[in-house]
Amino acid sequence: KWQMMAAGNPSRLARRLLLKAASPLRCCLLSSSTPSSPSPSSSSSPAEGGKVTLTAAQVYDLASGALMQSGLEKEHASTLAKVISSAERDQCYSHGLFRLPGYCRAIQMCGPFLDPVVSEPSPASVRVSGHEGLAAIAFEAARPRLVEKAQEYGIAACVLSNVRHFSALWYETETLAVDHGLASFAFVGSKAFVAHQGGRKRTYGTNPMSFAFPRGGGKPPMVWDQASSVMARGEIQLAMRDGHDLPPGAAVDPDGNDTVVPEIALKGAQKTFAGHKGTSIALDFHTY
Numbered sequence: 519k520w521q522m523m524a525a526g527n528p529s530r531l532a533r534r535l536l537l538k539a540a541s542p543l544r545c546c547l548l549s550s551s552t553p554s555s556p557s558p559s560s561s562s563s564p565a566e567g568g569k570v571t572l573t574a575a576q577v578y579d580l581a582s583g584a585l586m587q588s589g590l591e592k593e594h595a596s597t598l599a600k601v602i603s604s605a606e607r608d609q610c611y612s613h614g615l616f617r618l619p620g621y622c623r624a625i626q627m628c629g630p631f632l633d634p635v636v637s638e639p640s641p642a643s644v645r646v647s648g649h650e651g652l653a654a655i656a657f658e659a660a661r662p663r664l665v666e667k668a669q670e671y672g673i674a675a676c677v678l679s680n681v682r683h684f685s686a687l688w689y690e691t692e693t694l695a696v697d698h699g700l701a702s703f704a705f706v707g708s709k710a711f712v713a714h715q716g717g718r719k720r721t722y723g724t725n726p727m728s729f730a731f732p733r734g735g736g737k738p739p740m741v742w743d744q745a746s747s748v749m750a751r752g753e754i755q756l757a758m759r760d761g762h763d764l765p766p767g768a769a770v771d772p773d774g775n776d777t778v779v780p781e782i783a784l785k786g787a788q789k790t791f792a793g794h795k796g797t798s799i800a801l802d803f804h805t806y
Contacts, residue, residue: 525664525694525702526673578603581618588622589629594655598685601654605686612752613686621652624682634659642671648681653706656681657690665698683708684752688743691730695739701731707803712747713787715797718774720787722800724751746800747788754780754788 572580582599586592598621606614625631631651636659639645644663648656656678667674683706694700708723728743745751748768757764758780769783770776777783790796 525668525676525698525700572606574603574607577606577615581615584618584622585625588625590625594652597654597658598652601685601689604689604692610686612750612756616752616756617684620684624652628682631655636660636663638663642667642674644674644676646676646678646681648678650680650682652685653678653681653683654685654689661693665694665700668698668700686743687726687728688730688741691728691743692739692741695730695732695741699732702729704728705803711751711788712790712800713770713774714801715790715794718770718772718787722746722790722797722804724788725800725803726750744791746790746796746803748791748796749788751784751788754783758784 578599581602582592582595585595585598590598602614602618605611605617628650632649634649634651634656635647637645637647644660644667646656646660657676660676660678664674664676687704687706691702691704694702704727706726708725710720710722711724712722713719714721724745724747726743726745728741730739730741732739749764754764754769756762762780763778764780764783766776766778767789768778769786769788771782771786773786777786790800
């Protein structure tokens with residue numbers, strides 16, 4: 519898989535058009551405190567429906583502990599734990615603790631991962647080979663030089679290659695906005711799960727995309743993150759786990775008929791958002 523992101527000075531980017539650049543874990547996050555060690559008085563407790571309530575610190579500690587026990591170095595485990603706890607904080611449960619078993623399996627089956635290798639193919643670009651490792655770790659390896667280049671040239675691009683990406687994408691753009699005051703786009707290619715408008719064959723990836731723009735006055739940045747499909751694949755997996763139907767228009771069965779049954783949707787194909795308009799965006803990713 520690959521990932522591309524571009525970052526730049528917001529005042530310059532505003533005047534430009536950037537042309538290129540399943541384990542049954544349940545969690546109800548009650549606190550959005552900064553990830554750190556939980557206080558002695560905080561503890562997880564059973565709640566209705568078999569849920570467990572955790573603070574953000576407890577989510578972070580749970581995730582980092584599991585990742586390190588699976589064989590990931592402490593620094594890298596901390597990075598992924600921040601991604602997971604941020605997703606839980608923002609109530610994006612399909613990319614929070616739900617992803618932790620997948621991370622652990624990938625580490626146990628495919629690790630240990632080599633450290634990412636950063637290169638600079640041009641003055642305003644950075645390329646990272648992730649050696650089949652995890653994308654968030656490759657992003658952290660690229661971040662210092664990407665930021666420096668964006669600040670020096672007003673705009674910069676970064677490509678992460680040979681990485682495994684199944685985490686929240688907005689974590690990376692939000693980080694660039696909050697920590698460095700940079701506006702950024704990020705895009706990820708994926709396996710084919712999505713049908714062309716009116717079709718039934720898996721043709722396109724869900725192809726997530728994200729954008730973040732910093733704001734002044736102590737306000738949080740404007741951030742969005744979406745797929746070219748109606749739903750993220752993880753949301754369908756969560757619906758199957760929890761026994762919920764999908765909203766109409768999200769997927770088709772293997773014969774091309776609309777379905778709201780998650781199990782059938784996962785065997786069939788997902789649909790693009792906004793009909794032919796989403797298909798056009800998915801097609802753009804595919805041809806790129």
